[in-house]
Amino acid sequence: MTAKVKDFPDMSALVVGGTSGIGFAAAEALLKAGVPRLRVVGRNPERAAFAVDDLRRIDEKADVGALVLDCSDGAEAEKMAAAAAKGMAGVDLLVCSPGGNNLPELLFRQPISQLNDTLLQDLAPSLNACRAVLPVMMEAGGGCILTIASDAGKVATPGETVIGAVMAAIIQFTRGLAIEGKRNGIRANAITPSLVEGTALTERLMAEGTFSRKLFEKARPLAGLGPTTAEDLAELIVFLASPAAARITGQAISVNGGISAA
Secondary structure (H helix, E strand, O other): OOOOOHHHHHEEEEEEOOOOOHHHHHHHHHHOOOOEEEEEOOOHHHHHHHHHHHHHHHHOOOOOEEEEEOOOOOOHHHHHHHHHHHOOOOOEEEEEEOOOOOOOOOHHHHHHHHHHHHHHHHHHHHHHHHHHHHHHHHHHOOOOEEEEHHHEEEEEOOOOOHHHHHHHHHHHHHHHHHHHHHHHEEEEEEEEEOOOOOHHHHHHHHHHOOOHHHHHHHHHOOOOOOOHHHHHHHHHHHHOOOOHHHOOOEEEEEOOOOOOOO
């Protein structure tokens, strides 16, 4: 079958992690591209309210709202999918950018209890969100799913053993989803940045983590094309969601300014 990809004026978009960072930049870019219906998802109600206020200034006519819940809980993810589908008459685009809270650290220094926390906080939200929205897209006969992972899932780096394993899981999950989803007109791609300047996580990496600060201070000069920003990733999200990318699926695309050829 040949799936017809909706253009932005006909699209309903759902952005997990859309209240800050990469997700918020993606929501801004999608509204500027002409998306008329958009929901951002986050755990913090105050941040969600601020995000919606800022996004509504971009296009006062757009139907913009927030869903406050935690997609690390599968039941919450299903509530999200149902509410978004009902409120926007479907979900054509899902962007999963839940972010991470764990700083790079050598494995032997990490408590074993932290490993499970990392799986729950960094891996589960993307998997749950995709699984919850998938039936909505299947019923509609098409859709686009974009996950945000990291180059740590492609390149082994000291201090990112656990983070890298999680990011590799998101990448491979997205590839598998692409192969399963193509029969229903669903495309799925992963975007894998390295160091993203200007985000809360990068600021934490540089301020709080002795090991992570040294790691990324070495990486920064390698970005010979310039540091990656959330806006860079948002532009790629807009392209991959558009009809121009109708034949692109199952890919993990690095955006890192030349830090590596991942």
